């Protein structure tokens with residue numbers, strides 16, 4: 001497994017694979033890898049002859065006062081995990097190397113980035129779409145793999161590749177969870193024992209709303225239940241609870257079309273997100 005921080009080296013390697021007709025898969029990450037990341041690696045390995053994993057804590061997707069400096073960095077351990085998975089190459093550019101002095105270009109996706117996480121992290125998606133575009137340009141993968149855990153991010157990236165005619169297909173893998181349902185996240189390690197236990201409320205609340213939606217409960221009641229469930233947990237501070245259209249991410253009037261329930265919740269300084277697709281069909285008054 002090649003491990004490099006050199007753009008030219010990874011570009012040349014990926015190019016050589018493409019030239020010899022091998023399908024190249026890309027899994028972009030910020031490292032501190034867990035089973036959620038590895039599930040995407042396995043998908044890439046199953047679909048592509050070659051898999052590149054990138055590890056880069058992208059500064060431009062962190063806002064002022066967010067946890068950039070504290071974000072976990074475990075490169076050696078990450079590489080050992082990826083080697084064991086049979087990954088072909090890891091691109092881990094050093095801090096500072098992806099944004100040159102005078103960097104002035106950004107990729108902006110409108111509309112889809114306005115709500116949910118975009119509302120409380122206004123520059124976040126600009127950072128994500130810019131770094132992902134740069135990684136696509138360097139590696140030029142046939143297919144790139146993202147997790148449903150970051151539902152809005154996956155929707156934004158899919159939109160970006162469509163709108164900008166990027167020749168890469170986007171695959172989204174399901175959320176990998178801990179035994180109590182908490183979505184795996186590199187940030188879970190920051191939770192105290194008590195917070196970690198309390199954080200199970202995200203998954204429970206989403207499951208309850210899914211059951212309510214299946215029963216035909218009206219949208220407003222589903223939303224109210226979601227909010228109330230989080231607010232009932234004293235250690236949880238709600239950033240947002242929303243039910244939005246699964247494609248447009250716009251607020252929905254009823255549950256007649258596929259929708260997604262999405263949450264962002266703080267436990268102390270640690271902000272966790274989670275989501276669940278709600279079954280379409282029954283509108284509550286049918």
Ligand code: AMP
Nearest residue numbers: 029030031036146147149150175176184
């Ligand atoms: P990150 O390192 O947090 O930027 O995540 C890198 C990729 O892994 C993103 O596409 C995430 O959506 C995905 N990912 C993170 N956590 C999970 C999870 N629990 N299950 C599935 N995919 C995940």
